[in-house]
Amino acid sequence: MRKYFQIFKTHWQSSFIYRLNFIMWRVRTILQFFGVYFLWLAIFIGQDSVFDYSKSVMLTYVIGTAILRSFVFSSRSVSVGVEIANGDLNNYLVKPLSYLKNWLARDLADKLLNIIFLTVELFLIVLIIKPPIVAPISFSHLAIFFFAVILAMMMYFLFSFLISSFTFWYPEHNGWPLRFFIFMIIEFLAGGLFPLDILPAVAFKIFRFLPPAYLVFYPIQIYLGRLDFSQIVSTILIMLAWLLVLYKLSRIVWKKGLKIYGAYGR
């Protein structure tokens, strides 16, 4: 455990080397949030309710989405593909550590940094635009929301690791093309631009069972109190099931990938 804590610390420190890079990334995150927030604000002009969402609930959803995206989708495991493609993976294979845990430690350091910045940004945003934020309906909802967020972060980490693992078979552009393609789908199916339940019923019935819906959409639905007890339980159970599937799948793909790994580029 101690060695992973050291990796966490090292990565935390290295994040401050490229400060401008990180700050620019945060600026972009805020701009993306503004784009969606002000679009919804405009849609609600002259409307009390759209798609069974009141203005305050929808804007809270948008803010919640921005917050969750910041640390669920912040992941360094994109570099796994780079290390596979250029052969740097060799350095890890000969060391007495788990490659998956190594990246989990780096991911957590990155998420912590994002959370700290996010807290400051959120304070400023609330101060400037004074959004109508809806509070969770009970403490238990808030607690389950936090639990769902942790599950979502783990799900995304494994998902991201899984996608990067396909670089073993297709190392072109460090595995970035597949990641780009999948991320374009995730962006929307996670509910980043709009809540998924505004989709036509048939589409929602399909998308609600796919992993992206549990990364952002469902955790915020729990926070907003839009799910009853049985729905919350089924949501958490589905998340746990996806977590297990993603873990098993990432292990299988990783092991198969290692067998064909040629350490090209070294």
Place this chain on the structure above:
Amino acid sequence: MKIFKRLKIYWLYWLKHSSMSFQTLIATRLASVLFMSGKLIRFFFFFWFLLILKTRLTLVRGYSFDQLIIFFLVFNLFDLISQFFFRGIYWFRQEIIFGTFDFKLVKPISPLFNALTKHTDFLDLPILILVIIMLIIKIPTITPLGLFSFALLSLASLLTITAIHIIVASIGVITTEVDHTIWIFRDLASMGRMPVDIYIDFIRTFLTFVVPIALIFTIPAKALFGLLSLKVIIFSLIASVFIYSLSLLFWRHALTKYSSASS
């Protein structure tokens, strides 16, 4: 005559670079298919979102959803054109930090032209064609005057987009930072998917006078609906020429700061 000869050289130079960009795409076919599919998905999901909104709402700040779809298509038109021609900017940072930009400075071709157009992104071409077809189908009955002002303002839009890319390249020469700057512009530009009028005053002012998103995307689209006065058209044309001239001055200034690091 001399200018035509010069233009021909640039045309051949661009063709050569474009053909090389195309060959790279062919060499990595699966990657190209994945990138193109990702771009198409992004386009269709947002389009779908607008269609979903249309089922429940009639107007957003006075604009009908059919009009908003036109705004979205016009946004894509100019955004994709800039991606298609100016993809080179995404590689420019490397030239600056490795010092290979030196080689471009001694060649008898404008280093700025090279920096911006060195890569042509053919992956944007299918969506660009699709957008043009959709625009032709979706476009409302348009008067010859409307079409003329759209054509005129499209030139202003393209001139402004070029200016923005020149400014980003100049910032790159001075600070070695390019990638984030261009992405910040693109994040801001994404607010141009909708007319800037729908946003609150502060954002609208920012997107009109600080970063000219309105000039690039909203104003040409408005011309299609005949929503512009002559004063706005003239102001937009003058503004685009002014911004373009400023960007060239800034570029010249940036070149004096080039340190040729790592070369």
